[in-house]
Amino acid sequence: MLQDKWIQLAVVDDHPIVLHGLERLFAQEPHISIAGFFTTGAAFIDFMADNEVQVVLLDIALPDINGAELCRKIKQLSPATCVLAFSSHSERAVIMQLLQNGASGYLLKNIAAPELMQCLxxxxxxxxxxxxxxxxxxxxPSAGELEPVLPLTKRExxxxxxxxxxxxxxxxxxVLLLSVLTVETHRKNLMQKFGVKNAAALIxxxxxxxxx
Amino acid sequence: MLQDKWIQLAVVDDHPIVLHGLERLFAQEPHISIAGFFTTGAAFIDFMADNEVQVVLLDIALPDINGAELCRKIKQLSPATCVLAFSSHSERAVIMQLLQNGASGYLLKNIAAPELMQCLxxxxxxxxxxxxxxxxxxxxPSAGELEPVLPLTKRExxxxxxxxxxxxxxxxxxVLLLSVLTVETHRKNLMQKFGVKNAAALIxxxxxxxxx
DNA sequence: TTTTTTCTACCGGATTATTGGTAGTTTCTG
DNA sequence: CAGAAACTACCAATAATCCGGTAGAAAAAA
Incomplete structure (x- = not known):
């Protein structure tokens, strides 16, 4: 941990028991100062307007906003703030979404206290x-679930x-200097390869x- | 580094100078054994059929396959193999794609040797x-480039x-027990909010x- | 309670996509 | 060089979407 410096940490989670547990955990940490506990995204965004926070533990299921969206907002308002997702959702797509929005990590709520401190x-x-x-x-590997699709040709x-x-x-x-009928055929072939019936499903x- | 154990490391990169430099670097490492250097994905996949590799340094611009796709194939063939992307591409979308496909990390090619060893x-x-x-x-934050879209209602x-x-x-x-005309209106409103003209662009x- | 927002429905005409395949030419591969 | 694959084009009928808004009812918010 950075020596002799107080880390302002905030927790955004709508479960009071979680907040209580984390409060007790961090109370034992000499270098961590609890900036606040928040149960809604709006409350935390308001708080950030006047307060600097170095680290946020961020649940993703909040009553007023999606955690991924809140993460994006936090990073836009304060790029240096370090956001750690803290969630019981273990789906890969959710993890990737938080990373995509600038989170510095993703912790599942079943994490042990020592590991939590290590990750922090x-x-x-x-x-x-x-x-x-x-x-x-x-x-x-993530795409075991996806049915493999026939390879597409260059034109496709x-x-x-x-x-x-x-x-x-x-x-x-x-654009491609082709007949409309040729494009129709390519589109039909694409839909066939993906096993779909229209353009929306194709995309x-x-x-x-x-x-x- | 894991003590007294030889790490089988492979490098897949189509630039011979890169391979040469990495060879010299790893030659100095007592615990790293070079399983091989490969300039194509196909060559490496063939190699993996009969050889175990613990770590792969993987370029993403290869002559015969996209590195992200190769990563997916490697993880499918050998889930325990650790894939580190090693590339000069610094776009966030590319990084996310490698993570999505199971890579255990992403290193830019401008990395210094000590940091490379640290990451390994x-x-x-x-x-x-x-x-x-x-x-x-x-x-x-990644989505500064996207034009914000009007919020969607629950029905939308x-x-x-x-x-x-x-x-x-x-x-x-x-499905929703609505009139077709109602659905058409919602679809029209959606396309208006996203500023698109058809369903493909909407998706x-x-x-x-x-x-x- | 009032105002605002969301949801619902209208609807014919024009435009675009999808459907059902077949088949000749060009390019690529072995 | 021969065979395979990719690309090109055909095309009418049918299905579906898109377009132009307007407007009343229900739900939500102030």
């Missing part, structure tokens, strides 16, 4: 840190991107397969 | 690790998800705004 220290030292269970999730990928851009078949034909599936 | 050690100890520059990128979110599932207006009406935009 790492985060304060600039690390991006995860509790052990989260590391296991991250290390797993081009057409796919243009469809995702919202272009009509006629517009795509103009969603392509995104899931990381083709967009 | 952390990765081998089960950490998810990033070089300093990457941590800076990760800590930045429902409609959006059903559109993304590929359902027609008639199907959505049946892409909604994905970018993390609404799907």
């Amino acid at each position: 220290e790492e985060a304060l030292n600039g690390q991006i840190t995860f509790s052990t269970e989260v590391k296991k999730i991250m290390a797993r 990928k081009q057409i796919l991107h243009l469809i995702a851009d919202g272009k009509t078949n006629a517009a795509i034909a103009a 969603k599936a392509a995104t899931q397969h990381q083709l967009l | 050690e952390e990765a081998l100890n089960g950490q998810i690790t990033f070089s300093t520059e990457v941590k800076k990128i990760m800590a930045r 979110k429902q409609i959006l998800h059903l559109i993304a599932d590929g359902k027609t207006n008639a199907a959505i009406a049946a 892409k935009a909604a994905t970018q705004h993390q609404l799907l």
